[in-house]
Amino acid sequence: MLTRLTRQVQDVAACGRRLTRTFTSAARLELAAAYRGLELLGLNEGVSNHLSAMAPRQSGEGEVMLVFREGLHWKEVTASNLLGLDMSAKTVEGEGSPDVTASSIHLAVHQKRPDIRVVMHTHQPYVSALAALEDCELRMVHQNSIRFWNRVAYDVEYGGVAFSFEEGERLAKVLGDKDVLIMGNHGVMVVAPTISMAFEMLYFLERAAMVQVMAFSTQRPLKEIPEEVIKSVAPEYMKRAQNYADTLYYAVFRELQRTQPDFEKTTDNLNRRSCSSPQSLGNLVR
Numbered sequence: 001m002l003t004r005l006t007r008q009v010q011d012v013a014a015c016g017r018r019l020t021r022t023f024t025s026a027a028r029l030e031l032a033a034a035y036r037g038l039e040l041l042g043l044n045e046g047v048s049n050h051l052s053a054m055a056p057r058q059s060g061e062g063e064v065m066l067v068f069r070e071g072l073h074w075k076e077v078t079a080s081n082l083l084g085l086d087m088s089a090k091t092v093e094g095e096g097s098p099d100v101t102a103s104s105i106h107l108a109v110h111q112k113r114p115d116i117r118v119v120m121h122t123h124q125p126y127v128s129a130l131a132a133l134e135d136c137e138l139r140m141v142h143q144n145s146i147r148f149w150n151r152v153a154y155d156v157e158y159g160g161v162a163f164s165f166e167e168g169e170r171l172a173k174v175l176g177d178k179d180v181l182i183m184g185n186h187g188v189m190v191v192a193p194t195i196s197m198a199f200e201m202l203y204f205l206e207r208a209a210m211v212q213v214m215a216f217s218t219q220r221p222l223k224e225i226p227e228e229v230i231k232s233v234a235p236e237y238m239k240r241a242q243n244y245a246d247t248l249y250y251a252v253f254r255e256l257q258r259t260q261p262d263f264e265k266t267t268d269n270l271n272r273r274s275c276s277s278p279q280s281l282g283n284l285v286r
């Protein structure tokens, strides 16, 4: 039988590290913070783009895909106004519907990749600039690039706005077992087991692309990092990836608590307490 303390530690760690099958409110809170945080960092586009996460259904049976309601500004997303969709794209939690491209792309990817719990898609500026090039490869020219070594897939078959589930399935197929999909003439998608990791990947992907685009603008040759260096650094980074992700994500989370505390608005206070102290959460998971 678990002691109370053990249970609390497990609760907090589970809240921060994984979207377990028992923390519906934690998933809602973390995803709402991700919308607010990425908006704060300037990585979203208008009221478009979407972030989704799988979470336990509030009824206790099965799971839903959490995503924001069509038309909301990302600064309006709260833990309680996120929608829960079943696998047929029907809204079973909340009121309203998502952007059709959110359900078509994200549901397909979640279904194809049960190993991940989070899908984030944006048109963030520098990665989108890279995606607009004939050769949109992320080059290993900066320390921030190395973390993405061998983790990026490229979709060069842009065929218009993804309104159909079939297009989502096609994108999921191109993504394969990678963590990043650079979508030619469009934007980017990342997938991850946790919200903090997907959030942090989008941030550093943007920074890596920014350096590359700025380096291109000089019209001077790029200096690639030697392969032996990449091969030694990349695995070391991956060992620490979740901790790095938590560090950035919860720093932004705390900033949001100070400046936009309404993102925490939730209809369910039962589990919220375990996510209410990101500082102590960070201490536990690092």
Ligand SMILES: [Zn+2]
Binding pocket: 049, 121, 122, 123, 186, 187
């Ligand atoms: Zn898009």
